[in-house]
């Protein structure tokens with residue numbers, strides 16, 4: 001069923017297959033951190049400055065602060081040597097995928113592109129991700145030329161039902177079903193995504209996981225992933241014949257399973273089992289539809305659409321290429337807009353099928369469709385989900401040079417129809433030079449387009465550099481499709497402005513799907529309440545759940561706790577190695593674990609259709625984040641459950657954290673001085689070592705990048721950003737002597753001139769050496785690599801740096817610094833407002849909802865949907881908050897703190913951070929948590945003394961900063977009161 005609704009409809013979703021959930025047990029009132037609880041329960045209007053558009057303009061020169069005022073060597077803000085925390089470089093050796101070349105692709109014989117050759121490889125994603133599929137290995141050997149894949153002997157074949165003991169969920173199921181009396185309300189009907197209960201749970205679970213692998217749509221790959229059944233019969237005439245055989249095999253396999261397990265599945269468990277089968281049947285039918293037409297028929301359909309992009313022609317093409325019977329809300333409109341070369345902004349809810357809106361045009365348009373995606377994992381996932389009729393490839397930083405050049409070759413030959421790239425790659429000069437003078441790209445798709453806007457919940461500096469003018473100039477792309485699921489009107493305006501999309505070309509459907517039942521509760525003991533929730537109906541029966549939390553440590557703790565309580569769970573966050581994360585996502589998708597406890601890092605691009613519940617253990621940072629995360633539930637259209645736990649203590653902590661990126665004008669000015677310190681450097685490569693600069697200016701690396709990105713943008717254009725590299729090289733010679741090698745190698749000659757000899761090793765700076773011979777730094781690095789391969793040298797690189805080329809030097813650094821600081825501060829305020837809006841919506845539902853529109857107990861679908869709708873459709877900047885106005889001890893504490901650290905240099909922000917228990921590059925927690933102002937000490941009911949980070953988190957950060965400013969003034973000149 002298509003569960004999407006049109007924008008006009010915002011209402012509660014009546015349960016389709018199961019009764020409404022019985023409410024989780026009432027949770028305790030939250031314990032307040034400080035004694036001034038009264039003042040915090042009242043809302044007060046926030047004094048927040050209003051700003052709507054990018055405020056930075058090239059500053060006019062002022063007499064005080066001119067080019068000459070640039071001081072290249074600012075003093076560090078803190079005397080002494082702050083503890084240095086060095087992070088290991090990312091390990092790029094464990095690449096997540098390879099390319100598979102399958103000779104003689106569908107495209108080869110087609111006229112998708114006039115330039116297409118006859119025997120061209122189709123690129124498919126593969127790698128360890130799928131290496132364990134034995135059936136696939138077979139296919140590989142027979143039909144395809146593949147790279148060797150790693151096999152995991154410990155891992156059973158997914159197509160084989162697992163022995164009971166291996167299924168971690170079994171105990172859980174038994175125990176939880178044995179625990180049914182836990183919740184008073186008895187479940188009559190099961191949630192369709194539920195765990196099968198009873199004795200046969202193991203068998204059922206194994207069916208479930210096995211069949212899910214077989215029937216899950218995995219684009220190019222899975223449709224080739226023959227499981228060994230029914231290979232003889234196939235209808236497809238082209239190279240995709242495996243596709244047909246695969247689906248027939250699936251059908252047969254499914255029937256056998258039905259026969260084998262049908263008896264045990266009777267009763268309650270049957271519901272779940274049948275639902276799986278229903279899915280399978282639908283998927284089989286869809287795949288059969290695609291496979292039962294040959295390429296000629298699809299080509300003909302494409303030609304018809306090219307002649308006339310009518311509803312009828314497009315629908316026919318959709319059926320043939322994707323096997324779907326109809327378009328969903330917004331899809332047809334978006335496809336038509338794109339086919340008529342109109343740049344379009346598309347806002348559709350998560351899981352509503354945005355990808356289809358570029359996939360169909362990719363088939364029809366003559367050139368390549370370039371899809372810009374923020375995450376490698378997302379790109380891989382999207383590539384996997386391309387239908388077999390659309391060959392695609394991707395380019396990302398974690399590829400080997402061979403893989404990247406292979407993908408580029410396919411792009412140039414137009415053997416692919418879709419290329420996924422990261423924004424960084426798209427901005428790379430080497431990449432864009434491919435397109436100079438030729439029109440290869442028909443359409444540029446910006447996925448997760450909200451990342452362009454600094455006002456979005458997910459701003460990415462590299463996305464900000466994507467501009468309509470740049471795409472036209474560098475890629476000759478005359479049509480842009482920007483897609484997102486969540487954007488406020490301010491974000492939307494920003495994105496459309498950046499990409500030059502006319503206001504009329506906006507397609508927007510409802511923000512949320514209707515099959516999500518939203519509930520929430522204020523909690524005093526989240527872990528206890530979470531366990532209660534998971535053991536009560538309907539959650540106890542749901543077989544696939546995501547729990548979102550704010551902190552990595554929380555995720556680890558909860559997953560351990562769940563495992564200890566016989567709920568199979570894994571934690572997922574960015575500190576977990578990429579390979580392990582990939583594996584966790586994979587086993588979750590195969591329903592081998594029931595719960596993933598994750599930070600925000602999990603879920604982008606996750607297309608698991610049967611997630612039955614999303615639980616927020618912590619408040620999301622914004623309503624956008626909330627909508628996006630709950631949108632991962634119920635993608636199969638079935639009623640799914642989303643519960644949010646919130647409490648004031650976590651809100652205060654999160655609100656405080658929002659200020660951890662902030663910078664002072666003073667620091668920005670010093671940073672700008674450093675950037676432009678070499679005024680004679682026009683055209684040369686400059687670099688700033690990230691780690692040391694971050695400590696020196698007390699600015700986080702991401703914020704430094706944001707500032708540099710601002711300086712590059714159209715309205716300023718002071719510099720061009722270059723790829724980041726490690727700039728310090730320590731080199732050893734092995735075969736030829738240095739001087740002899742220098743005679744025949746210009747790079748070595750330059751290195752000898754530029755390097756210092758330390759312990760027999762040559763230490764030099766790569767950018768300045770490259771400048772001395774007018775080379776690109778990346779070319780010099782490549783040259784060193786080739787000398788290393790020849791055995792001439794070995795070397796080590798360190799000091800990751802921002803690299804840039806200066807275009808223009810600002811006349812007035814002071815006002816430029818002021819403008820940038822103001823802009824950063826506005827972004828910070830906006831982020832805080834988003835959190836306030838999220839918290840307020842939760843508080844409203846719990847405390848103010850009159851429960852007349854269908855809300856009851858903890859279930860607040862209608863009122864939360866209304867709040868979300870209002871949020872996305874209003875420009876209201878005046879969002880109230882519950883922060884304390886001040887504390888009577890604040891000034892006194894700051895005074896004592898300054899007196900006891902009189903040797904250190906503080907800014908008001910640095911002091912406020914310490915009072916909020918926030919670390920910064922120059923004031924790392926390793927050093928500063930020793931001060932007792934870092935923590936708040938509380939005495940619990942049981943007379944235990946516990947410490948909580950952030951003594952003043954309940955007081956607005958800006959208020960603490962102002963108090964610090966006043967005390968610092970007094971401290972510096974005691975006459976100031």
Ligand SMILES: Nc1ncnc2c1ncn2[C@@H]1O[C@H](COP(=O)(O)OP(=O)(O)OP(=O)(O)O)[C@@H](O)[C@H]1O
Nearest residue numbers: 324326327328349350351352353354355356485607
């Ligand atoms: N017209 C259609 N009919 C039926 N299913 C469809 C249709 N269009 C897309 N789908 C299916 O909907 C699911 C979600 O599609 P897709 O991943 O493109 O969603 P999305 O909007 O990009 O989601 P997200 O915002 O989470 O990335 C996919 O499994 C896809 O095959």
